[in-house]
Amino acid sequence: MAEQRGEQLSDQRRPHVELRFLPSDGSEARPGTTGGGPAGEQPVAGRWAEATPARGSRLVGRKTIARLRGGSPAVGGEPVRRPPSSDAGRVVLVYEQVRRPWRLLMFTAMLVSLTVGVVLGQTEAYRAGKSRPVAAAPSVAAPSVVSPVPLTAPLGAPGQRRLEITGAVTTLRIRTAPLGESSYSITGFDPGIPPRVAEAGGGSVLTLSPEAVVTPGAEVVLNSAASWTVKLTGGATDLDVDARAGGLATIESVSAVSRGVLQLAKPKGSAPLTITGPVGDLTVRTEVGALVRIRVAKGAALATIGGTTRRDVANGATLRETGWRTAPAKYDIRIAARVNTILVERLRPDGSSAAVPAPSGSAVR
Structure with missing residues (x-):
């Protein structure tokens, strides 16, 4: 069973997997202990459970204790005790804020847009120039050569x-x-x-x-x-x-x-x-x-x-x-x-x- 911490996560966070060993009752083990209470003591009905960021502090009942231990509520008011189980590994998903280089991405997008615009503009100009008929140069009348008159x-x-x-x-x-x-x-x-x-x-x-x-x-x-x-x-x-x-x-x-x-x-x-x-x-x-x-x-x-x-x-x-x-x-x-x-x-x-x-x-x- 995976435990989530923190508030509702946005799409700007990314998870990474952290392996923690938790007692089978679901409470997080303290350093140097194997159970949920002091010296490995199991949770007992009527005791206050340790506050967590997601749920806060609340009074633990018998049904909750039985459910956490994997059994049914006690009959006749006496809880059914089972031998404490060994700690089991739990996978905890920890979400971190992803730092994205927004400035670099914006600059890259602008550069790509300018490059595409220049290429498209040059292509359109080439097509227009190729399809445009070449205007014929106006004919220039050749200068008349004056025939020299012989001197006699x-x-x-x-x-x-x-x-x-x-x-x-x-x-x-x-x-x-x-x-x-x-x-x-x-x-x-x-x-x-x-x-x-x-x-x-x-x-x-x-x-x-x-x-x-x-x-x-x-x-x-x-x-x-x-x-x-x-x-x-x-x-x-x-x-x-x-x-x-x-x-x-x-x-x-x-x-x-x-x-x-x-x-x-x-x-x-x-x-x-x-x-x-x-x-x-x-x-x-x-x-x-x-x-x-x-x-x-x-x-x-x-x-x-x-x-x-x-x-x-x-x-x-x-x-x-x-x-x-x-x-x-x-x-x-x-x-x-x-x-x-x-x-x-x-x-x-x-x-x-x-x-x-x-x-x-x-x-x-």
Whole structure:
């Protein structure tokens, strides 16, 4: 039989089992005794039982004593005595207050709630963004490219023409072609910086960079029906001269040129070409029968002429192809500044720009 102590227990208490030895009559044994009364004495009717927290003090009757001893009430007023029984073990449930970490539990619950909210929010945003149609970017009209209008002038009577080109440019293309009644046709590569031509001193002056800045360049087409003398006073990174159609009497360059290519037709007699500005790489291509002589005042690092290559050409050296002195059509090129490389080639008979090696045979003086 289990004995409960204390008042009515709430759900916040937890029991633990404690084994105590109690007398068979149900009273709790005192230390050093085996019965309910002093010196192991059994409870007797008419005596006051020891007060307990659950029941308090009360007078014990004969029936109660008999029930506790396991028998029936006495007959004739005499109690039926039985031998005292030995103490029996009893299981006592003792309830204790359970201490629960309420703060930790509340913090954990809040953290879990926030985590779940963030995950659900991100999932919903991803679904909404995935299902939302992507708005097409408004089409932007491409800026209209202004087609540059060529600058022209009437030819007049065919004869000698002189053109001076000024202004620093990246690329300068000069070529000769039949233009009918036009003297020239000049087209700037930058529509925002149109070239300007002024007449002065018996010739025309073409200005490619009015504001003294480097411009992309221009293409200058000269009428091959006239005889042109061209002078270059503005620097150019790339200089491309194509005079295979004829009409170029002489060309003079006093400005710096990084890379220069001269494609020349077969001249009538001897045609002088003068380059006074510094030149990096110079390539001269002539038609078959037009021989070349080159005089370098400041020398050259590498020179190939007549199929022969020379290195470290000395100052004042003259390089010429064999038979130049007696050739009816020839070019006499003078270079005042030092040159990095010089290359002399022959054009194909069909007039294409591909070059073939010049006939073997050259002289150095």
